Amino acid sequence: EAQVTQNPRYLITVTGKKLTVTCSQNMNHEYMSWYRQDPGLGLRQIYYSMNVEVTDKGDVPEGYKVSRKEKRNFPLILESPSPNQTSLYFCASAPGVGLIGLAGQETQYFGPGTRLLVL
Amino acid sequence: AQSVTQPDIHITVSEGASLELRCNYSYGATPYLFWYVQSPGQGLQLLLKYFSGDTLVQGIKGFEAEFKRSQSSFNLRKPSVHWSDAAEYFCAVGPKTGAQKLVFGQGTRLTINP
Numbered sequence: 001e002a003q004v005t006q007n008p009r010y011l012i013t014v015t016g017k018k019l020t021v022t023c024s025q026n027m028n029h030e031y032m033s034w035y036r037q038d039p040g041l042g043l044r045q046i047y048y049s050m051n052v053e054v055t056d057k058g059d060v061p062e063g064y065k066v067s068r069k070e071k072r073n074f075p076l077i078l079e080s081p082s083p084n085q086t087s088l089y090f091c092a093s094a095p096g097v098g099l100i101g102l103a104g105q106e107t108q109y110f111g112p113g114t115r116l117l118v119l
Numbered sequence: 120a121q122s123v124t125q126p127d128i129h130i131t132v133s134e135g136a137s138l139e140l141r142c143n144y145s146y147g148a149t150p151y152l153f154w155y156v157q158s159p160g161q162g163l164q165l166l167l168k169y170f171s172g173d174t175l176v177q178g179i180k181g182f183e184a185e186f187k188r189s190q191s192s193f194n195l196r197k198p199s200v201h202w203s204d205a206a207e208y209f210c211a212v213g214p215k216t217g218a219q220k221l222v223f224g225q226g227t228r229l230t231i232n233p
Contacts (some may be wrong), residue, residue, distance in 0.1 A: 004162075037221075040128070042209060042223040043163075058220065090162060108221060110155075110163040 002027045004111035006091050010054035012117045013081055021076045021114050023091030028075055031094040033058070034066065036087040048092065048099065081118045089114045121146050123184055124209050133232045134202055137138040140227050142210030150212040152193040153221070157207045166208075168187035169193065180204070205231045 013019055017021045025032065033048035035058075045058030048074040049068040063085055065077040074093075078085060122145045132138055144150065151170055153164040167178025174186040184195045192211060210224040 033221075040225055041223045042123075042125075043211075043221075044223070045220060048220065092163075106176060107153075107165055109165075112162045 002109075004091055004109055006089075006114050006116060009112065010115050012119065013035050014119050015082055016074040016080050019078050019116075020079060021078075021089060021091075021116070023074045023076065023111060024072050025074075025091075025093040025109070026094060027109070028071065028073065029093035029095050029097070029109075030071070031108075032068065033094075034064070034074070034076045035090045035092065036060065036085075037090060037113075038087050046076070046089075050102060079088060081091045081116075082117050085116065086118045120149075121212065121222045123217070123222050123224035124214055125208075125210055125227045127227050128228065129228045130199055131230040131232060133159050135199050138195075138197045138200045138204070138229070140193065140210075140229070142193045142224060144191050144193065144210075144212045144222075146191075146212055150214060151214070152184075152186060153211040154178065154182070154195050155209045155211060155228075156180075156206050157209065163209065166195070169188060177210065200229075200231055202231045202233065205229055 007022045012053045021063045030051050034046040035043040037043045044060045047066040048063050053067050090113050092108040126141050153168045154166040156166050157163050166177050166182050169176050169186045176200045177183050182197050186193050187209045207226045207228045209226050213221045
């Protein structure tokens with residue numbers, strides 16, 4: 001089954017304790033992205049990656065790191081979590097990078113979400 | 120700046136009634152347009168998308184949306200809602216070329232009265 005998986009689904013941690021949220025997709029997608037969802041703000045992009053070893057900042061990258069060593073995995077790293085990073089996090093993937101003529105390639109597929117609480 | 124506005128934070132409709140969720144966008148050029156639905160405790164599922172051509176697009180679960188360039192709008196509609204449609208709905212826009220950076224609206228929570 002084609003899917004995007006995230007682990008863990010729920011996490012409670014304390015300020016300053018490094019954590020990693022994993023994201024994996026089995027669709028051979030080039031593009032992967034991380035979003036955070038907060039009430040009243042919708043989803044905001046944290047980081048994205050257009051291919052292996054290619055990553056770039058989204059709208060709210062502060063306090064986060066990512067890596068893309070393999071095509072299927074795109075972990076989100078919080079080196080020193082703070083309470084303002086309490087949020088619902090979504091990983092997404094897509095086949096291509098929005099090239100003209102590839103209509104349909106641009107659809108992003110979302111993981112189930114990771115709910116993080118930082119105390 | 121790119122932005123998406125969903126003016127209605129919360130909408131309540133009766134089961135069987137018609138539904139329209141509003142979405143307005145501000146973008147440099149005509150973008151790709153999407154509607155996603157998020158059921159409670161679930162991830163986002165794509166309802167429909169507009170890339171070009173016919174401005175009325177059909178999606179899953181009986182939803183449709185109409186792109187109106189002159190109004191920079193992409194409103195979502197359904198003729199008759201079901202209790203299972205209760206969810207949060209997000210409008211999103213993305214560029215036609217380059218990185219797939221989706222910009223989301225704030226979301227509209229839909230409640231269905233029996």
